[in-house]
Amino acid sequence: MKYLKAIPILFLTFLFSAEIPVLAYSTISTAFNTNSTISTDVSRELDNNLINMPEENxxxxxxxxxxxxxxxxxxxxxxxxxxxxxxxxxxxxxxxxxxxxxxxxxxxxxxxxxxxxxxxxxxxxxxxxxxxxxxxxxxxxxxxxxxxxxxxxxxxxxxxxxxxxxxxxxxxxxxxxxxxxxxxxxxxxxxxx
Incomplete structure (x- = not known):
């Protein structure tokens, strides 16, 4: 049971890692699709922070x-x-x-x-x-x-x-x-x- 408390922390750490912003964006959008208000707010915030995310390296x-x-x-x-x-x-x-x-x-x-x-x-x-x-x-x-x-x-x-x-x-x-x-x-x- 005590390990279950670590799962949300690990998820958030993974989610907001600077090395994987695109994966985090799609994970957040998928995770919050059940609540459109949260999904819209999180998507808007990420869209404001991700400018010029190129396909290239x-x-x-x-x-x-x-x-x-x-x-x-x-x-x-x-x-x-x-x-x-x-x-x-x-x-x-x-x-x-x-x-x-x-x-x-x-x-x-x-x-x-x-x-x-x-x-x-x-x-x-x-x-x-x-x-x-x-x-x-x-x-x-x-x-x-x-x-x-x-x-x-x-x-x-x-x-x-x-x-x-x-x-x-x-x-x-x-x-x-x-x-x-x-x-x-x-x-x-x-x-x-």
Whole structure:
């Protein structure tokens, strides 16, 4: 009888293990199908926490306020390419800031919910032409991506950035900015609306 008390603890430990979120999600949904209120609440909570759960092998996980972004090797490579193309010649902090903007956009409801979709979104990054970005990132760019994944965001959770001295986008120049911060040659900001 005393061993029966351990079964719920083992079940919960298994259920909420960070290594098996998909199995936990399906187990919870199945376990609570008899009570739709509990099932809906648990499903909604898990859906809010599982962003970009790819079919591919996950190599990194970004955790911000209990929202998880599961990153594949392809995601990391795309991020490093954007960091290289958008912040070549900028200080390391500026490179981390560019990577942070990508992660912030994935978390924001106003943007797509995967790294690939954020990067390939039309007109999102000037270095992406026709859905392609053909640069070879440096080790420093990858280090900046990993620093952003660790949660180091020097931008105050910015969603946009540009170089005011060379920008050709009138929207960036004219939009009302909130929480702006200059890092290197770039200005990082959120919009006020």
């Amino acid at each position: 996950v190599v990194e996980v970004f955790n911000h306020n209990e929202n998880l972004i599961y990153l594949t090797e392809d995601d990391l490579n795309l991020m490093a390419k954007i960091v290289y193309a958008e912040s070549k010649g900028e200080p390391f902090e500026g490179k981390v800031a560019v990577a942070s903007v990508i992660l912030n956009r994935v978390l924001s409801p106003g943007f797509p919910d995967s790294v690939r979709e954020v990067i390939l979104q039309p007109n999102a990054f000037s270095c992406v032409i026709n859905g392609e970005i053909s640069v070879v990132p440096t080790e420093e760019c990858y280090n900046a991506v990993y620093e952003a994944i660790k949660g180091n965001d020097p931008t105050n959770e910015a969603l946009f950035f540009y170089n005011p001295s060379i920008a050709t986008c009138s929207w960036m120049q004219g939009v009302e900015k909130a929480d702006s911060k200059s890092i290197g040659q770039h200005l990082f900001f959120k919009t006020s609306y």
